[in-house]
Structure formats: C-alpha cells, structure tokens
Amino acid sequence: MEKSALQIARASYQPKLPKALQGAVKVKEGAPTQSVDNQDEIKKLFPNTYGMPVVEFVPSDETNNTRMNVGIILSGGQAPGGHNVITGLFDQIKKLNPENRLFGFILGPGGLVDHNYMELTKDIVDEYRNTGGFDMIGSGRTKLEKVEQFEKGLEIIRELDIKAIVIIGGDDSNTNACVLAEYYAAKNYGVQVIGCPKTIDGDLKNEQIETSFGFDTACKTYAELIGNIERDCNSARKYWHFIKVMGRSASHIALECALQCQPNVCLISEEVEKNDMTLNQIVDQLCETIAYRASNGYNFGTVIVPEGLIEFIPAIGRLIDELNDLLALHGADYKDLDKKAQREYIISHLTPDNAATFKTLPAGVARQLSLDRDPHGNVQVSLIETEKLLSDMCEARLAEWKNEGRYVGSFAAQHHFFGYEGRCAAPSNFDSDYCYALGTSAAQLIANGKTGYMAIVKNTTASAEEWIAGGVPITMMMNMERRNGEMKPVIKKALVELDGKPYKELVANRDHWAKETCYIYPGPIQYWGPSDVCDQPTKTLALEQGK
Structure with a gap:
C-alpha cells in the first residue's frame, strides 16, 4: 500500500497509555449496576449479563499469560481511530501471550455470519497504525439480532478457536454486542463479547463513557x-x-x-x-x-x-x-x-x-x-x-x-x-491515544473473563498517563425504546444537555x-508541537x- 509522507511520519507515533495499562493489571470491581431505565424489562431480557459491576484496571504484580484468540468487528459508520483500537488490541494480546491470534471479520458483523475473515498479522497491523478509516477490514451495518446469525457465527468462532469477539460500534452496534453476549452466556458457549464506544456523533456517552472515539x-x-x-x-x-x-x-x-x-x-x-x-x-x-x-x-x-x-x-x-x-x-x-x-x-x-x-x-x-x-x-x-x-x-x-x-x-x-x-480523517493525537487505550482495555477485559462489557477510558482531560481504564456493563446503559413499531432494548442516546x-x-x-x-x-x-496545541481535547x- 502506497503511503503519504504524513502516514509514514504518523506510523512512528507511539500512542500514550494510562499508567494502569502499561504493565500487568488486575481488576478492581465496583458495586452492582442497574440499567438507566426500565430495570425490570432489561433484567428479564439480559439475566446473565445484568447487574455486573463497573470495573477499573489497576497495576498488578502478577503477569497474565492468558491464551486467547480474538475476533474483531468494525460496525456501522466510520470514525477516526478505529485502526488504533485494533492495534491496541493486537499489541496487548501478543504481549499477554505471543501465540495469541487476532482475526478480523470482513465488512462488519456480516463477516462473522458469512465466515468472511482474515488473520491480522503484525505486517498487516503495522500498515494501519495511527491511520484513519476502517479499510483494514471494512465495516458494515448488518444487525446481529437473530438466533440463526448467532449460531452461524459460532461455527467460525469454534473453527478458529476464538475466545472473544470485540465489536467496535455505536449505540446500536453495542446493543447488538450485548444481545450476542447474553445469548452466548445463556447457552454456556464460553464465548465472550466486548464492545468499544465509537461514533463521531458524540451521542454515545454517559457517566462512564466521557466521549465516543472519533468525535x-x-x-x-x-x-x-x-x-x-x-x-x-x-x-x-x-x-x-x-x-x-x-x-x-x-x-x-x-x-x-x-x-x-x-x-x-x-x-x-x-x-x-x-x-x-x-x-x-x-x-x-x-x-x-x-x-x-x-x-x-x-x-x-x-x-x-x-x-x-x-x-x-x-x-x-x-x-x-x-x-x-x-x-x-x-x-x-x-x-x-x-x-x-x-x-x-x-x-x-x-x-x-x-x-x-x-x-x-x-x-x-x-x-x-x-x-x-x-x-x-x-x-x-x-x-x-x-x-x-x-x-x-x-x-x-x-x-x-x-x-x-x-x-x-x-x-x-x-x-x-x-x-x-x-x-475517516487521520486521528488526532487524542483519538490515537484514546483508541489505543480502548483496544488495550478490551484485551484486558477478555483476559479477566468479562463479557457483555464495553471498554472505557476516563479522566480524559488529564494527560494520557493519568487516564483511568476499565469496563462498564452494557446493560447499565440500556432502556426500552420504540423501534420499527416494537419496543426494543437499546443503549440510551446522550443528547445535548440544555x-x-x-x-x-x-x-x-x-x-x-x-x-x-x-x-x-x-x-x-496538529500532530506535532506543544501539547497544549496538539493534545487538547x-x-x-x-x-x-x-x-
């Protein structure tokens, strides 16, 4: 792939990580959670992934060498920084265990259902560090909501010995991630599902998600x-x-x-x-x-x-x-x-x-x-x-x-x-760092046995080293809304607060x-220069x- 001078220079940029993600980590769990509204209905729909605690990563003395293959899906509209979620995830799972493998499903959730995938090796991943767009594996808008889709996806998950699926998307895509996590948990399939908060629209945010990547x-x-x-x-x-x-x-x-x-x-x-x-x-x-x-x-x-x-x-x-x-x-x-x-x-x-x-x-x-x-x-x-x-x-x-x-x-x-x-713009330093930390957090959520969680990074107006990384149960952000004439569980959109x-x-x-x-x-x-110009949120x- 031909590269511009900017891409060549950006490829050497090493995203900054929060201190807690720089070495071995352990999970600090908070109190049990509940959904933002319609608690009874959401709990009934998600009995296996409801009420879990918010988690935070803190430094640990014990190294985690978890053996795990991971599948990654880009879902919905593009947003700057998506490739850095993938590179952060790739680097972290290889750091945990060099034998770990990362598989990208092509053109979104449909790639999982249709068994359309590619292994993401170091040579491939290195081509896309700090670049915009989703063109490494492409994106799509297939909704994961039917049992046939879940079971068809399971076939390739078993074939590739995948431990977890990471879905990078907005509120609807992460709702689908939660539905998939609940189904696999209910069936005791042992397949974890983790989400990452993506949307340039900025409406996927709450007390736990300070901003969606790409905004x-x-x-x-x-x-x-x-x-x-x-x-x-x-x-x-x-x-x-x-x-x-x-x-x-x-x-x-x-x-x-x-x-x-x-x-x-x-x-x-x-x-x-x-x-x-x-x-x-x-x-x-x-x-x-x-x-x-x-x-x-x-x-x-x-x-x-x-x-x-x-x-x-x-x-x-x-x-x-x-x-x-x-x-x-x-x-x-x-x-x-x-x-x-x-x-x-x-x-x-x-x-x-x-x-x-x-x-x-x-x-x-x-x-x-x-x-x-x-x-x-x-x-x-x-x-x-x-x-x-x-x-x-x-x-x-x-x-x-x-x-x-x-x-x-x-x-x-x-x-x-x-x-x-x-x-699909080349991500700012903020989004480069933020997305790399989200990908790293997703890997740690998998390594620590979590499913039905979204990777989060907080304290984002401080320097990147002071950011706080962890995960939030997706059910915590859900309520019931009318869609296509039916009441459906969805992540509540964040509007401009007046x-x-x-x-x-x-x-x-x-x-x-x-x-x-x-x-x-x-x-x-600005990508180079004083941090108060280049790294400002x-x-x-x-x-x-x-x-």
Whole structure:
C-alpha cells in the first residue's frame, strides 16, 4: 500500500497509555449496576449479563499469560481511530501471550455470519497504525439480532478457536454486542463479547463513557472546513453560508464546531424540541439575524445546522413517529404507487394534526420522510437538504419583509454538508491515544473473563498517563425504546444537555456572535508541537470537566 509522507511520519507515533495499562493489571470491581431505565424489562431480557459491576484496571504484580484468540468487528459508520483500537488490541494480546491470534471479520458483523475473515498479522497491523478509516477490514451495518446469525457465527468462532469477539460500534452496534453476549452466556458457549464506544456523533456517552472515539478528530476536521468558509465569507462579504454537519440524533458536533469557530448562528436540535418550535419560527429567528446584520452593512454570515434538526421539530417529530408505524404496517401498500397516489394514501391514513403538518412540508421533504428507513429503522435525514430548505424559506420570508417596507439588505446563500469529510480523517493525537487505550482495555477485559462489557477510558482531560481504564456493563446503559413499531432494548442516546456547560457557553455568546463577526479559524489538526496545541481535547469535554 502506497503511503503519504504524513502516514509514514504518523506510523512512528507511539500512542500514550494510562499508567494502569502499561504493565500487568488486575481488576478492581465496583458495586452492582442497574440499567438507566426500565430495570425490570432489561433484567428479564439480559439475566446473565445484568447487574455486573463497573470495573477499573489497576497495576498488578502478577503477569497474565492468558491464551486467547480474538475476533474483531468494525460496525456501522466510520470514525477516526478505529485502526488504533485494533492495534491496541493486537499489541496487548501478543504481549499477554505471543501465540495469541487476532482475526478480523470482513465488512462488519456480516463477516462473522458469512465466515468472511482474515488473520491480522503484525505486517498487516503495522500498515494501519495511527491511520484513519476502517479499510483494514471494512465495516458494515448488518444487525446481529437473530438466533440463526448467532449460531452461524459460532461455527467460525469454534473453527478458529476464538475466545472473544470485540465489536467496535455505536449505540446500536453495542446493543447488538450485548444481545450476542447474553445469548452466548445463556447457552454456556464460553464465548465472550466486548464492545468499544465509537461514533463521531458524540451521542454515545454517559457517566462512564466521557466521549465516543472519533468525535474529537471529526469535529476538528469539520471546524477547519467551517473556519475556512468563515474566512472566505468574511473576505467576499456577500454570501450567507448554511453549513449542515453530521449528527442525526443529537447536536454535539454542531455545538462543538460552534464553540471552536464562533459562527453567527448555530441551531441546536434539542433546544428546538424543548421550546416546541415550528419550522416557521426557526426561519423567523434566522431572518431577524440576517436583517440585523444587513442593517449594519453585513450582508453575509454563517449558520451551522445539525443534520437531524428536522426530526427535532416537535410537530415533524410526531409526524415521523406515525409515519414509522405506517411504513412498518402498510409500507408495502403504498411504496410502489405514483407520487400523487402515494401522498393521498399517506394523508388519508394519518391523524388530522399529522396530516396537516405533512401537507405544509415541501414535496421532496414529505416524500423522503415517508419512504425507506436505514437498517436501524431511522429516517435517512442526511438525504434531506435541511440547509437548502432553511435558506429557501429565509429567502422567501425576507422577500415578504422587503415588500412590507422593512430593510433586509441583499441575501444570497451557499450550501454545504460536511459528513464523509470527517469520518475517516487521520486521528488526532487524542483519538490515537484514546483508541489505543480502548483496544488495550478490551484485551484486558477478555483476559479477566468479562463479557457483555464495553471498554472505557476516563479522566480524559488529564494527560494520557493519568487516564483511568476499565469496563462498564452494557446493560447499565440500556432502556426500552420504540423501534420499527416494537419496543426494543437499546443503549440510551446522550443528547445535548440544555443545562450543561457546553450549551450554556454557546448561549452566553451567541447574541454577540450573531451581531458581530467573531469568527475563529482553527486550521488543520496538529500532530506535532506543544501539547497544549496538539493534545487538547474538544471544547465540549473541557467544559464538561471544568477544564
């Protein structure tokens, strides 16, 4: 594989490990745990993996030479640092016992079911140290949820003498990891399953998981691009830039990028939902800012829009919930109809309030909301051009105001969606270190006989040596939610907390940012130089931990 100069230089970077993971370790167990909600239902569904303690690794005098082969799966969307989870896992299992072997299942969970795998040797692993992407073994979105899949996977697990499977993924993938762990435990198959917290969206976090890996790098990548646009915006001074960023279920990326770049407006989906705002109210607020800046001679600005905004508008959220049920029950009846007949069918099957909301939406948006979902049953909001929808509505509203005699200046818009640009970036020093420590922790969880756990690393605003590594039972993070018309056990998503410090920091500054031009241009990720430049965590993490 050809390498760039940066890759060659990064290959020699040795990720920093917490002190507790640098030598032999032992487990320090905490108190028994319970799920965040629906305790009785979760306990009934996971009797063999419920109530286990949170564990922390501490230095030990006794060396563990556990003999174990391990399988690794990359699941779901890419996130910077995934390769370092694999290299950390590889290095640690070889350190425990040189005879240990690591097998990568190709293209996600489907590789386990289809027996599609490769052994990850030192030569292969060394090619991918500190690199972005998931291209070492690829990823996929197959859901592990059926007994036939578990049993088919067991065949190759037995054939390769695999002791444990490590699943690197987000909340849905780790939910599947927990289901798999419970099944193998219930059958006494002796196969362990460990998860690792991955998602650039930042919504897989709680008291135990301070941040999901990839969030740091992705936000720094997007912030560089947004800063570049802000610089261009402030140079030409003739466009409003509407910038949509990833984050279907939460606005963590939008918030972090706003804290790094100080745009004129940053919409927060969770705030829109709490205040029961309509699409028209959002547009009116945007237009007030546009008109104010125009009155001061600023016919330009930047707006950050979270990808999932449309779902958080309460009236549209209620519509989507009913459309989800309608699609699950009657989708086959209307999916192949022509557009007009399809629209009429849907409106006739909706409650009056939801039908009224559906009728007000642009035809393209309405159609998108009513059709296919992603593999997890979610609306494919990344396909909805929310940034263009908002700018079009702003243009129309400003024209109305102008006809009424109000000064609104001149308005011209540019549109951007930053998604794939951040998912496979070369990981920051933070993500390189964090992911390597997660992989090392996963190996130690296996060596210490744990299953149904997620590897965790805490105290992450301190230097890497002071980080605290361990594991948390996946059941501890679960509750029951409605998916595809059925109640299912899932890991509870972490939304932007409106009483949290990162959001309050935005609120304290946003009026000033709206009126003045306060742009910050973060520039590219730094890999070498002073640690206060290269190793800094996200603004979100620093504010949450009071740093």
